[in-house]
Amino acid sequence: MEKTMSVEILAPGGSADGIYAAMLHGADAVYTGTRRFSARAFADNPSVEELCGILDFAHARDKKIYVTVNTLLTDPELEGDLYDLLLPLYDNGLDAVIVQDIGVMQFIHEAFPDLDIHASTQMTIVTAEGANQWKPYGVTRVVPARELSIGEIAQMRRHTDLEMEVFVHGALCYCYSGQCMMSQSIGGRSGNRGMCAQPCRLPYRQSSGKTGYYLSPKDMCTLGQVGELMDAGVDSFKIEGRMKKLEYAAMTARLYRIYADAHEAGVKPDDKELEKDVKNLMDLYNRGGFCKGYLFEKDKKNIIYKEKNGHYGVQVGTVLRVKKGEAVFRLTEEIAYQDVLEFRDENGEKVYEYTVKNGCLPPAEVTARYQKGCVIKPGQKVFRTKNAALLQEIGQAVEREKREDKxxxxxxxxxxxxxxxxxxxxxxxxxxxxxxxxxxxxxxxxxxxxxxxxxxxxxxxxxxxxxxxxxxxxxxxxxxxxxxxxxxxxxxxxxxxxxxxxxxxxxRQVPAKRPQKPVVSEKIKKEHLFVNVTDFRQIYEVKSIIKEGNTKLVPVFPLEWFAGKCWRELASEMEEIPFMISLPVILDLPARKHFLQNWQHYGQELQKGNLSGILIQSLEHLPMLQQLEIDHLPRIAGPRLYQWNERTRQVYETFGMKEHTSLAAGRMAVMVTKGCVNQQTGNCLRTGGKPAPLEITTPKKDGFVSVPICEYCYNFCYEKEGKVQELQCEDDLPFAELALVEPHEIRKVLKQWNFLS
Missing domain, CATH: 3.30.390 (Enolase-like; domain 1)
Known part of the structure; x- marks a missing residue:
């Protein structure tokens, strides 16, 4: 795909003021939500009326506005509300919508034919093949999963003509976006409905007693890698941060625009200028410093900061000496009037905070009076958590640009x-x-x-x-x-x-037209009960239960739980009993290469057995079935595929999935993660460790178990306790998750879950 323009700088717009500030300060496009159906439901999202005015402003300046419709929608929301919400925006030239739900995607493409659709990172797209299958649904751009490396991004670029939008700056989720149900599990606030409570930012206690922010990634900054990203073929640099202040959106947009233009002009960044600019970005917001994300970090441990959550700030000094009520520290950075400084102990915890009254230059010594009871010691570090001068400078620049923007x-x-x-x-x-x-x-x-x-x-x-x-x-x-x-x-x-x-x-060449509501076909309720079996000890017990006459049970073998060399034994153990398989949930390029090698050597063993179908746990698997020569087998939508509306079900049918399973019992896998708690604690298999399931607990005693899938280098995070779950749809086929269930408990728990009489 030939590039006809410089890379797009795509800034977050959490408010109307923030949108204008970002556009005036260097953004080529802004993504924002309305007050409904946005993954950032708690942002100060503009109204539809405000957005219509914003569209006029943007288009007169050759800029673009993308609206997020990146949550899962119910039938009443989709059929009754979405059209009326988007119609005035479509008629005012809305440039694109960002979508997660494939039922929403199908609806928008039918209703608004001229409207570009961007496949959200919430869709967990990790390959070009996975992206290309959505072209018939109006998708013109893909936002790949943030867990991909720069090499994988470049490889995807070579195999798709879709535009590629890549996150380059801001907060990272611990879980693959769209795969997280932890907020829903803990407090009933679903991230897939725009209400994530950010449980990944909590401190977690291991069973060993150690406590840390094991699920809290640092913020990402790739300002120094802008050239590599452009050379890889990225079309749009996406900046995270719709919940952050307008100064953040304005400053990040300006800097990434400057560095992109410099690379296009063949100018290499000056090291000192880059250091200064990154420090300014850190002053605006960072968590434990910056990382370069999965794009560029070789060691995943560098992505997590387990000592502290929240804005980390910038270190500006070190305490030299302490006397009664006063602490003297030496400056390493300039401080200004109204800066907020924070003294931290050896564990990184705040022990005192104050607001600067008089600015000062390094290497001066500064004396700060502190309150009685605060424990301040020599050697403690002093951080700035608010750079008042920088915020004022950005604010003044934005106001000046407003006045001069004609x-x-x-x-x-x-x-x-x-x-x-x-x-x-x-x-x-x-x-x-x-x-x-x-x-x-x-x-x-x-x-x-x-x-x-x-x-x-x-x-x-x-x-x-x-x-x-x-x-x-x-x-x-x-x-x-x-x-x-x-x-x-x-x-x-x-x-x-x-x-x-x-x-x-x-x-706009084609007018909008409200789609007819889909005809709901009568569904014949089947009585199969699917059981996810994760090790050989469980196989023996499940096989025994089926042979006792419980023929409704259909065992499903998730292949990431079984080494390829064991597939022959797996098939032979089932003898005349039909079974299904599911492919590893995450098959990025390295994992896919490994899986295909396994399949080449051992896949025939499964096909020679009583393999009766495929449980699809990721839409990325669909293009692979023909390559694996199993596309003739029945396929069923697995519980990891969302089905909140009838249109989604009908899209599944076009892909050959006429039935859908839903988790009815067992431990919910609330996360699928690239990050690994085992690796953080030195137990990575690839460095000689002995990884094992790790129990982690929130301060309110919500328990989870992180299970490493080392062969494919990702993790499941399960609820600690299994339980009866509510089906997504009443006509879904029930699915029991046996992960972490001991074999001798299977019969008992299946009875508790009503899978056995």
């Missing part, structure tokens, strides 16, 4: 006695002409061209300013100055309308 127009004014005065305006390829009153001979003082020019150039708070202005006034003519101002206002209003109509013509 669209340049060329104007031609003519006034001849006996004719109507005219004003022609030219803005790019768009032009218009307005006429005013008939020009009369002056009875007293005639109007001069300079009088007219001065009145026309009083553009005030309008969106336009004259780049050039030609004024022709016949000698001896009289014109009321108020009429000249009125003509200017009329001209600016008309050129504004012409610009908007021109933009809409480029974006």
């Amino acid at each position: 669209l340049p127009v060329r104007g031609v004014f003519q006034a001849e006695i006996g004719k109507e005065m005219t004003l022609q305006l030219f803005c790019g390829a768009v032009s218009c002409k307005v006429t005013g009153i008939c020009v009369e001979p002056a009875k007293g003082k005639a109007v001069s061209p300079e009088d007219v020019r001065k009145r026309l150039q009083k553009t005030g708070e309008s969106d336009f300013t004259f780049s050039t202005l030609e004024v022709s006034v016949e000698e001896g003519a009289f014109l009321p100055l108020g009429q000249i101002a009125a003509l200017r206002r009329e001209g600016f209003a008309k050129i504004g309308r012409e610009l908007k109509e021109g933009q809409l013509k480029k974006r």
